[in-house]
Amino acid sequence: MPPATGEIAKKLRGAGLRPTRQRLDLAGLLFASGDRHVSAESLHGEAQAARLPVSLATVYNTLNQFTAAGLLREVAIEGNRSYFDTNTSNHFHYFLEDKGQLVDIGSERVEVFGLPALPEGTRIDRIDVIVRLKRG
Amino acid sequence: MPPATGEIAKKLRGAGLRPTRQRLDLAGLLFASGDRHVSAESLHGEAQAARLPVSLATVYNTLNQFTAAGLLREVAIEGNRSYFDTNTSNHFHYFLEDKGQLVDIGSERVEVFGLPALPEGTRIDRIDVIVRLKRG
DNA sequence: TTACATGCAAACTGTTTGCAAATAT
DNA sequence: ATATTTGCAAACAGTTTGCATGTAA
Numbered sequence: 001m002p003p004a005t006g007e008i009a010k011k012l013r014g015a016g017l018r019p020t021r022q023r024l025d026l027a028g029l030l031f032a033s034g035d036r037h038v039s040a041e042s043l044h045g046e047a048q049a050a051r052l053p054v055s056l057a058t059v060y061n062t063l064n065q066f067t068a069a070g071l072l073r074e075v076a077i078e079g080n081r082s083y084f085d086t087n088t089s090n091h092f093h094y095f096l097e098d099k100g101q102l103v104d105i106g107s108e109r110v111e112v113f114g115l116p117a118l119p120e121g122t123r124i125d126r127i128d129v130i131v132r133l134k135r136g
Numbered sequence: 137m138p139p140a141t142g143e144i145a146k147k148l149r150g151a152g153l154r155p156t157r158q159r160l161d162l163a164g165l166l167f168a169s170g171d172r173h174v175s176a177e178s179l180h181g182e183a184q185a186a187r188l189p190v191s192l193a194t195v196y197n198t199l200n201q202f203t204a205a206g207l208l209r210e211v212a213i214e215g216n217r218s219y220f221d222t223n224t225s226n227h228f229h230y231f232l233e234d235k236g237q238l239v240d241i242g243s244e245r246v247e248v249f250g251l252p253a254l255p256e257g258t259r260i261d262r263i264d265v266i267v268r269l270k271r272g
Numbered sequence: 273t274t275a276c277a278t279g280c281a282a283a284c285t286g287t288t289t290g291c292a293a294a295t296a297t
Numbered sequence: 298a299t300a301t302t303t304g305c306a307a308a309c310a311g312t313t314t315g316c317a318t319g320t321a322a
Binding site for chain 4 (some may be wrong): 020082
């Protein structure tokens, strides 16, 4: 179920972010439905379509703040655009190359096997897996 | 062993690229030693240091041409910079977050298990695995 | 009332491109 | 001789930032 407005405000506060109108609007779009993948541009477009006035600069700032606060996770896809994922838990992605679209791999059973010893003095922060899919 | 100059010219020709001085110089830097990971900027810097005059635009064009020809592979790391890998075979990467450095995972035993069924009408182009390492 | 957030436009970074001069075939 | 490549500078896309105005606490 979509979180209530009060929930969202609480979430922001918990992350040390003032629940301003813009942040509430963007968080509403981001966290209303299930897991989502957005770029700054796409989220800005959505906000416009929903008559929620936010400047593009604020969308950028907000996405970065949410990411720093652990509310979002950035996904590295080659190319210039940055993608942000509302699912911050450990999971992997399909990338539909023809559409440029990211899709969560909905399985906790996926595992990476056979990693050799890590370089001295390091530990795993996280493992990103992107399965690139072609049409066909 | 580093490929001889003639070998490199042959490699370029085989890829449908004229072996110009600049392309030979850059290929020399790229393919002289083992597997390498470069950005346009870093390769340009290397060329300068080696007194091999090449413009930055040509480095960009060359990296893209080599990639299109299958001589290089692009690696997606978040951030603006593009990285290119001289190892075009199927393999995965460690990414040292503190140094911003890519390292090949030198093992063919690494495998990804448990992928659910692919979306209808798609097939795997390739799988990118990036193991992000923190100091510690 | 005070610190923080927003919006705009300007700045910035990495990358691509148009075009005249240079080079490979 | 002809088509391709190069280098430069200008164009570009995505993103960040400075600063005056607006807003949350």
